[in-house]
Amino acid sequence: MRLKIPERFIRRCRSDGRGGATVGAQQIYIIPTRQGLGFALLLLLMWIGSINYANNLGFLLTFLLAGLGLVAMLHTWRNLLGLTLRPGHSAPVFKGQQACFEIQISNSRDIERPGVLLNFAAGDPVAGDLAPHSEQTFSLTTRAERRGRLPMPRCTLSTRYPLGLLYAWSYLELAGEVLVYPAPGPHIAITSQPSYQPSPHGDKGVGSDDFIGLRSYRPGDSPRQIDWKAQAREQGLHTKQFGGDRADLLWIDWDHYPGMETESRLSALCRAVLEATEQHQAFGLRLPNLELKPARGDAQRRAALAALALFGEQT
Numbered sequence: 001m002r003l004k005i006p007e008r009f010i011r012r013c014r015s016d017g018r019g020g021a022t023v024g025a026q027q028i029y030i031i032p033t034r035q036g037l038g039f040a041l042l043l044l045l046m047w048i049g050s051i052n053y054a055n056n057l058g059f060l061l062t063f064l065l066a067g068l069g070l071v072a073m074l075h076t077w078r079n080l081l082g083l084t085l086r087p088g089h090s091a092p093v094f095k096g097q098q099a100c101f102e103i104q105i106s107n108s109r110d111i112e113r114p115g116v117l118l119n120f121a122a123g124d125p126v127a128g129d130l131a132p133h134s135e136q137t138f139s140l141t142t143r144a145e146r147r148g149r150l151p152m153p154r155c156t157l158s159t160r161y162p163l164g165l166l167y168a169w170s171y172l173e174l175a176g177e178v179l180v181y182p183a184p185g186p187h188i189a190i191t192s193q194p195s196y197q198p199s200p201h202g203d204k205g206v207g208s209d210d211f212i213g214l215r216s217y218r219p220g221d222s223p224r225q226i227d228w229k230a231q232a233r234e235q236g237l238h239t240k241q242f243g244g245d246r247a248d249l250l251w252i253d254w255d256h257y258p259g260m261e262t263e264s265r266l267s268a269l270c271r272a273v274l275e276a277t278e279q280h281q282a283f284g285l286r287l288p289n290l291e292l293k294p295a296r297g298d299a300q301r302r303a304a305l306a307a308l309a310l311f312g313e314q315t
Contacts (some may be wrong), residue, residue, distance in 0.1 A: 012154070013085075015175040020086040020106075023157065023170045028080050030073065036165035039069060069165060076166040079113055079159045083130075087152060087176025088137055092305070094270075095183040098141040101152050101176055106135045115161040120153045144180040147266070147309050152176035181305045184274055185267030188257065214238040215279045249294040250276055250283040252304070266308050273308070277301040287311060 013021040032040060043066055050058030088102030107113050107130040118138045119125035126138045144150055158169035214227055217237035227238045252272045257265045269285070276283040277298075284294035285304045292304055 010171055013170060013172045015087075015173065018086075019175055020084050021172050021174055022084045023080050023082060023172075025081060028077055028168055028170050030077055030166055030168040033160065033165060033167050036069075036167075039065075039165050043069070072163045072165050075162050076159060076168045078111075079116070079161045080157060080168055080170055082109055083107060083113065083116070083157065085118075085155075085157065085172055085174060087174045090152075090176060090178040092179040092181060092302075092309070093144050094181045095144055095147045097144055099144040099150055099178040099180065101140050101142070101178065103138045103140065103155065103174065103176070104135055105130060105138060105157075107131070108133060113159075113161075115159050117158045118155055119158075120155055122153075125156075125158070144178065147180045147182045147263075148313060149310070150178045150180050152178075179306060179309050181309045182263065182266040182270045184271045185264065187271055187275065188268050214240060215281055250281050251286060251294070252276065252283055253286040254288060255286070262312070266311060270305065270308055273301060273304045 011027045013023055013027050015021050043062055046058060046062040046065075049055070050062055084106040086104045086106070088104050090099070090101050093099050103118065105116065105118070105128070110132045112132055113130035115127065116130055117125040117127050118140065120140050120142055123140060123142060126140060128136050128138060130136055140155065142150075142153055152174050155172050155174070156169050157172055158167065160167055214230070215238065217226060217239050225240045227240055230236065230238050252269055254265065254269070257268050260268065269287075273283070273285070277296075277300075280296060282294050282296040283300070283304075285292035285307060287307060290307055292300075292307060
């Protein structure tokens with residue numbers, strides 16, 4: 001149960017210069033729950049009955065329960081007051097996947113904060129209990145619908161502690177984001193332009209007997225270097241690579257995919273980057289107004305995917 005508040009009247013907690021947002025006294029909303037409304041109706045009936053029958057014990061019990069409700073309201077409001085939230089590490093994802101945002105909640109006071117819930121508008125809440133002077137990390141997910149930088153959606157911090165009679169919440173806008181890569185497209189064979197060129201330096205180590213890894217078969221490869229066992233397992237033709245060989249550099253080029261829309265072309269380039277990484281292939285990336293020098297490894301993969309994710313954004 002939550003009161004619908006017009007956007008222009010919402011008081012939000014926003015990130016400060018250090019990236020955190022602290023819940024203030026005037027940024028907490030509180031309303032009765034269904035149980036709270038039932039409790040209030042019961043008190044009203046008890047008060048009317050006490051007046052009708054002039055029952056002093058009825059008055060005593062009614063005012064005692066009303067005082068309990070007021071104390072519960074104070075504890076519900078105080079359970080959120082002063083909590084500090086900071087965005088944590090958020091790993092990149094591909095378009096269409098669930099983006100995970102980590103949020104650290106800090107309790108800097110001497111009181112315990114039980115029954116704290118955190119959620120995005122379209123997600124289920126994550127619950128936790130905060131001990132005095134402690135921190136806890138909450139993980140919230142949302143679907144990544146488009147590539148690029150995905151800012152953290154507005155989140156809601158709430159509680160029903162201690163009796164469930166009242167619901168208190170606060171809106172928070174944190175300066176976190178997740179990098180969303182293009183969705184990998186299907187494999188597209190490039191036949192219009194050569195994708196490989198020889199490297200002037202051998203970069204696979206010393207000694208031609210040191211096995212480095214496998215790469216896809218290309219016409220002209222020696223039959224002695226073909227992995228026939230993989231072919232027998234119906235895994236396709238692959239060529240063995242040995243230390244001391246001259247490396248072939250793969251250029252993943254924007255111009256190799258003519259006639260495609262921008263997003264489809266980025267998806268095809270994304271697939272090519274992933275395949276080159278899986279094959280331990282040194283590769284470079286050419287985009288309009290950007291060229292990534294050839295390299296191999298996870299760092300090159302992250303740099304290439306980030307360039308594809310941010311393609312077209314103003315820097």
